[in-house]
Amino acid sequence: MNRAKQDVLVAALLLLFCGVMIWASYDIRDLGYPGLKPETWPRFLLILLSGLSALYFIRSLKETAISTEVSSSEIKSNGWKKYQNATWCFVLFFLFLASLDYIGMLLGGILFVFALLTALGERTIRNTVLHAVVAIISVGVMWLIFSYALRVNLPEGNLLSIW
Amino acid sequence: MWDVILQAGSAILLDPSTLALMAIGVIAGLLTGAIPGFTIAMGVVLTLPFTFGMSPIQGIATMIGVFVGGLSGGLMSGMLTGIPGTPSSVATTFDGFPMARNGKPGLALGLGVWSSFFGGIISAILLVALAPQLAALGLEFGPWDYFSLILFSLTITASLSGKALLKGLIAGVLGLLFATAGEDPINGMARFDFGWDPLLQGFAFLPVLIGLFAFSQLLTDIEDSDRARRPLLEKSMSAARIEHKQAIKMIFARWRNLIRSSLIGVFTGILPAAGSSISNILAYDQAKKAAPDDKTFGTGDPDGIIAPETANNATAGGSLITMMALGIPGDVVTAVMIGALMIHDIVPGPSFITDEPVLAYGVFIAFFLAHFMMVGTQALTLRLFLFATRSPMYILAAIILAYCSIGVFSLHNIQFDMWVMLGFGLVGYTLRKLGFPLAPMILGVVLGQIAELNLSRALSISDDMTLFLTRPWSLFFLILAVFSFSFPWYQEAIKSGRRWSTYFMPLAIICLSGPVLLMEGYIRPAIGVIMVLTSIFMAWRSWKQVQINIEEQQT
Numbered sequence: 001m002n003r004a005k006q007d008v009l010v011a012a013l014l015l016l017f018c019g020v021m022i023w024a025s026y027d028i029r030d031l032g033y034p035g036l037k038p039e040t041w042p043r044f045l046l047i048l049l050s051g052l053s054a055l056y057f058i059r060s061l062k063e064t065a066i067s068t069e070v071s072s073s074e075i076k077s078n079g080w081k082k083y084q085n086a087t088w089c090f091v092l093f094f095l096f097l098a099s100l101d102y103i104g105m106l107l108g109g110i111l112f113v114f115a116l117l118t119a120l121g122e123r124t125i126r127n128t129v130l131h132a133v134v135a136i137i138s139v140g141v142m143w144l145i146f147s148y149a150l151r152v153n154l155p156e157g158n159l160l161s162i163w
Numbered sequence: 164m165w166d167v168i169l170q171a172g173s174a175i176l177l178d179p180s181t182l183a184l185m186a187i188g189v190i191a192g193l194l195t196g197a198i199p200g201f202t203i204a205m206g207v208v209l210t211l212p213f214t215f216g217m218s219p220i221q222g223i224a225t226m227i228g229v230f231v232g233g234l235s236g237g238l239m240s241g242m243l244t245g246i247p248g249t250p251s252s253v254a255t256t257f258d259g260f261p262m263a264r265n266g267k268p269g270l271a272l273g274l275g276v277w278s279s280f281f282g283g284i285i286s287a288i289l290l291v292a293l294a295p296q297l298a299a300l301g302l303e304f305g306p307w308d309y310f311s312l313i314l315f316s317l318t319i320t321a322s323l324s325g326k327a328l329l330k331g332l333i334a335g336v337l338g339l340l341f342a343t344a345g346e347d348p349i350n351g352m353a354r355f356d357f358g359w360d361p362l363l364q365g366f367a368f369l370p371v372l373i374g375l376f377a378f379s380q381l382l383t384d385i386e387d388s389d390r391a392r393r394p395l396l397e398k399s400m401s402a403a404r405i406e407h408k409q410a411i412k413m414i415f416a417r418w419r420n421l422i423r424s425s426l427i428g429v430f431t432g433i434l435p436a437a438g439s440s441i442s443n444i445l446a447y448d449q450a451k452k453a454a455p456d457d458k459t460f461g462t463g464d465p466d467g468i469i470a471p472e473t474a475n476n477a478t479a480g481g482s483l484i485t486m487m488a489l490g491i492p493g494d495v496v497t498a499v500m501i502g503a504l505m506i507h508d509i510v511p512g513p514s515f516i517t518d519e520p521v522l523a524y525g526v527f528i529a530f531f532l533a534h535f536m537m538v539g540t541q542a543l544t545l546r547l548f549l550f551a552t553r554s555p556m557y558i559l560a561a562i563i564l565a566y567c568s569i570g571v572f573s574l575h576n577i578q579f580d581m582w583v584m585l586g587f588g589l590v591g592y593t594l595r596k597l598g599f600p601l602a603p604m605i606l607g608v609v610l611g612q613i614a615e616l617n618l619s620r621a622l623s624i625s626d627d628m629t630l631f632l633t634r635p636w637s638l639f640f641l642i643l644a645v646f647s648f649s650f651p652w653y654q655e656a657i658k659s660g661r662r663w664s665t666y667f668m669p670l671a672i673i674c675l676s677g678p679v680l681l682m683e684g685y686i687r688p689a690i691g692v693i694m695v696l697t698s699i700f701m702a703w704r705s706w707k708q709v710q711i712n713i714e715e716q717q718t
Contacts, residue, residue, distance in 0.1 A: 003598075006597065007597075010597055021355065024357065025354075028347075028352060028353070028355075031350055035349065035619050035622050036615070036618055036619035038349070038350055038352040039354070041343060042354060045340045045343065046340065049333065053333065055329060056333065059329065081388075083386075085385045085386055085391065085557075086386065086592060089382055089385075089560075090589060093564065096568070097578065097582060100578055101578075105572070109568070109569065112564075112565060113562060116561040117558060120388070120561065121392060135561075138566075139565055142565065146569050150215075150573065152569075152573040153576060154569065154573075155578070
């Protein structure tokens with residue numbers, strides 16, 4: 001997909017988002033106090049955003065008509081690889097957050113950093129050891145600073161609290 | 164007043180923990196600025212979690228340390244490798260790198276460090292002198308004027324997005340919209356919570372900011388696997404000894420450039436949302452135009468180092484003026500500082516200096532002090548920088564992501580904030596990839612509630628909407644918003660040689676003179692008259708130039 005087509009899709013998604021949010025703005029209760037009503041400001045912003053998105057949609061449609069297509073094979077070869085590392089980050093961060101209640105911040109953080117380093121770096125035995133050391137030291141130091149120096153109660157996790 | 168200064172001074176200068184935190188902040192800022200791919204805003208955002216446990220004065224002093232350090236850190240990698248550490252030191256590379264390559268790395272670094280220092284000190288003096296005056300002016304503002312000022316800030320941020328004006332505007336409105344989630348600030352009614360309790364509190368500022376800015380920036384930095392696995396800087400570098408004496412002598416000999424670049428920096432900083440990434444190039448361009456022989460520029464001319472480095476540090480003073488006097492962020496960094504103050508229940512605005520004098524004077528003192536610390540720690544940081552650049556980006560990115568999650572959790576001790584960070588990280592990364600500028604969105608998030616509160620106050624006092632157009636200050640800012648909105652078209656018109664572009668500035672000045680003429684007293688209307696005369700003169704000169712061009716074309 002070239003940039004112009006991408007823009008058309010984004011503009012359409014923005015318009016859809018505006019529609020959903022305008023619909024949701026009718027759920028905002030008004031107590032009838034004088035002055036600005038709770039739904040007025042967000043609704044004004046949504047109408048403004050809808051107008052801008054519509055403009056963006058029309059402009060992108062015009063650009064699509066004049067732009068040339070990028071060959072699909074080229075996209076297939078570059079597309080996924082370009083976002084591979086970002087996808088790893090999002091997936092591993094999601095798993096880290098989802099497991100936080102069970103394994104806690106210390107263990108979860110170490111596992112997250114180790115997994116991310118292994119996913120992003122070269123997979124050799126030397127690197128695996130290095131990644132493990134970096135994960136333990138970096139998260140361990142941060143955990144100590146936040147827990148003891150800044151007195152933040154970081155999640156312990158059910159697994160560690162058993163002990 | 165003196166007791167306030169003494170109180171603020173003792174809170175910073177006599178407190179070893181504040182001094183230590185500031186020094187750490189300066190060193191961290193210098194490193195953040197020096198490492199290509201990391202930005203000053205990112206450094207200040209990542210400092211935020213540490214400031215929760217500090218007093219407001221300690222927190223803001225630490226962040227000022229990071230800010231000043233970051234502005235000066237970019238010169239190190241720019242001069243030694245030719246890759247600018249931050250966008251604010253792009254122009255420094257033009258002459259800094261050739262000078263270092265010509266065998267004078269110590270002098271190049273010295274010129275950069277001391278130009279940053281003098282630029283910062285000049286802007287600090289202007290900060291102390293101008294912020295209270297501008298705040299006094301700001302006290303005249305009613306909610307109508309303040310709302311229009313916010314509107315102007317958002318349009319100027321979007322217009323600075325250049326060709327992506329429409330995307331900039333969409334990003335700004337999206338930021339304002341995100342700030343409406345949760346309880347409304349006037350009646351406490353739930354908005355866009357979709358029946359889910361965690362959303363009732365809305366989105367906290369810090370997770371949104373870290374997600375939008377730091378998370379998405381890190382993901383962009385590690386996109387290319389090969390590059391992410393290589394050391395940050397592969398070029399061989401050695402820690403050069405900074406030549407202080409010679410550099411100071413050379414800067415004093417070029418005092419005109421120093422003063423001019425400082426003023427360019429301060430003025431750019433005062434403008435909402437125009438930061439040091441613009442001022443360093445503007446100052447370089449002006450230094451080149453003012454030079455008797457501009458052929459030496461690009462080959463290691465000292466003026467080419469002095470101008471951008473002076474301007475980028477002076478911009479910090481300018482943006483702090485706007486932040487302290489009006490509560491409007493001068494750039495993304497001051498937007499983060501406003502967020503940090505809000506976490507401590509302090510809302511900057513025109514009454515900030517009178518309501519929080521100790522904190523306000525603390526900012527002045529910290530800004531002065533940070534520049535001395537920056538000079539003192541440069542040599543040490545240069546060695547740390549050389550060490551840090553040996554590690555690959557993916558290792559730094561993974562550690563910083565883990566740090567971000569712990570930092571975000573420590574804000575309210577709830578996991579929901581971490582999910583918000585992930586969500587906004589995804590939003591920020593997607594928007595970056597689609598070519599949306601993030602600065603308008605961040606300003607929208609920061610200014611959203613303030614805009615709504617002022618609009619509500621205005622409508623509570625009177626439901627007459629024409630007050631936005633009849634009050635001089637409000638009209639002044641609305642006219643500025645219209646002209647800043649049309650600024651990208653004006654720039655295009657200049658490039659393509661359209662005739663109307665020559666009348667844009669006279670038209671802007673004459674339109675702005677209207678509300679100035681309506682203001683009370685004698686001085687402001689007199690300024691209005693001067694503006695009218697200036698615009699007439701400019702229009703006449705433009706018309707004459709057009710006539711000459713037509714005659715030349717005919718002959």
